[in-house]
Amino acid sequence: MSLRTRLPRGRTLGVVGAVGALVAGGLILAPMVSASASAGCRVNYTIANQWPGGFTANVAITNLGDPVTAWTLGFTFPDAGQKVGQGWSATFSQSGSAVTAKSLDYNGSLATGASTSIGFNGTWTSADPVPGAFTLNGVACTGGVTTSPSPSKSASSSPSPSPSTSTPPPPTTGTPLGINGQLHVCGVNLCNQYNKAIQLRGMSTHGIQWFASCYNGASLDALANDWKADLLRIAMYVQEQGYETNPAAFTAQVNSYVDLAEARGMYAIIDFHTLTPGDPNYNLDRAKTFFASVAARNAAKKNVIYEIANEPNGVSWQGIKSYAEQVIPVIRAADPDAVVIVGTRGWSSLGVSDGSSETEIVNSPVNATNIMYAFHFYAASHKDNYRTTVARAAKLLPLFVTEFGTVSATGGGATDLSSTGAWLDLLDQNKISYANWTYSDANESSAAFKPGTCAAGSYTNTAQLTESGAYVRNRIRTADNFPTS
């Protein structure tokens, strides 16, 4: 087994081995040959959250044996009806009731006594007993398996993707970015630097190739201070006179908006706004070039979230997944800790607009950690059957509503504020973050401002708001109350 091949690594085997074995609980079979390793582990398996049909499990692993540079955790569910869905901080696979979780590059090295945390969302038919037969690199975890009681549903207890987290200092400023700092995905939620689930609420730009006059210091002051928004989504179309026509200029424009948002304490979603054609693979090479550049340039910033494909359409989930699994490593290579959002089938409808559902994602999630899935709606077009899907999927997948409209899917027509209210209540209840289409003065009812507002620079004049803008601003500007402890 793998331990044998990984040792020794310039250490005094006997001493470390003996210590490891002793800590493991004393039941020692002395090493048979000098080249064999001491192995041992302790596991704390916590059901952090549960709901009808599913649960979130956190698994803390402590290496009680010799240092390892990669590990595989094994365990067995009490019955084969229990399934691992999306996992984080490890690569999970399952065969029957047997599960394995393999370490990733950044958390494979575990010194003697060191711990790391992984987790996953699972499905079950009823709240089953915890799994057993835990092994680390094939050796039974004799150091004990403890379980923690399930906390209340609202408690946020999932681990950070980074293996060792120290408690950050208290917030230094009152901005959304100042309070929340670097974000990460925790279970099905977006979590802040205190590992607490948060919801971000903000606005999407219109196409930045058309509405550049709407994005400047004054308009973003209004978004941060008058709207009290947490978030600006930067919609960089790829076609329709967008990125493909001048990659360098559009990359620079996006970066300048990231900086404007950061200076005002707001998060920025860099949206690779693919729309027509709908298969993101058409733009795969452009996406790699673009994201390599913006991820390297913005790696040190804490306010950037990457959205790799706006609205895939006319493409299967497998096609989207393949695209994501090629673009995400490009981002991670430059900016390892940023959250990445993946568009979903049927114009980011979780497949519903194609007659499918979230099940295809749950059954075949993108093989990456620290990611979320996009859901979009237009309130006058997408109603109860979409809401039912989101309410169900929110328990299984980390969702981010990176775009929604109060109007029809054309971006025009009458506002439907009753449907919009039902949607935003659902998102609030599930702490699903959102951005509204659009913070612009486009001549269409989805725009927040009346035509001419951007030329006049009158962003804080509420008489300039459209019906949609007035409604969404009222929803967004209510207090966030971001949790810090």
Ligand code: IDC
């Ligand atoms: C719309 C704009 C409209 C523009 C059109 C084509 O509002 O002015 O002419 O795109 O580029 C989406 C897309 C978003 C659409 C929006 C409204 O992500 O690009 O913007 N919409 O149709 N998905 C569903 C609706």
